[in-house]
Amino acid sequence: MAERKVVDARGSFCPGPLMELIGWMKLAQVGDEIELLSSDKGSAADVPEWVKKVGHEFLGTREEGGVWHIVVKKAK
């Protein structure tokens, strides 16, 4: 059964949030979702680019109080 995991990378600068995400994506099962929390504005733009490039599914981003919630689904 697919799960959603929250990965808290707040406070870390680029490319820290991306590398955190990738580490958890390696452990996830296909279909699992990861919600990455990042306070780094650059990562909010970079992470979706990486997701699209490598072929996972980008489910969306929302910003709340200076924290970006970036949701990704492992597609392969």
Place this chain on the structure above:
Amino acid sequence: MNRISIIVVAGSAERLQMAAMVASVGAVSGNDVRVLLSMNALPLFVKGSAGPAPAEGPVGNVMAGKKVPPFRTLFEQAVELGDAKVHPCSMAMDVLELEPGAVLPWLAEPLGLTAFLHDAQGGQLLSF
């Protein structure tokens, strides 16, 4: 697969950070990344050298007080998450009288410049 070859000779925080960022993001984005550590960069990858690199300018000093991913961690993630290869330069190893076992364990085998440049043909070559 696109090849990115990175030569790192500087021992400053800023240049090592940028090289490590390119290596890690490049590797996890599907590129074949090769790194050659030489000159003032290599001593920072000897076992026991865990401290930060010296800043060469104001940004390096600012980075030291922020939660910036350490350059060694980023290079190691390039290897572990992106299958990059980070080689110590064989010439610098000889000059510094270092044995292969003296450097951090996630580094690949020492490599000469001739082989590195041969492998870099047809790809991007960056230096820091």
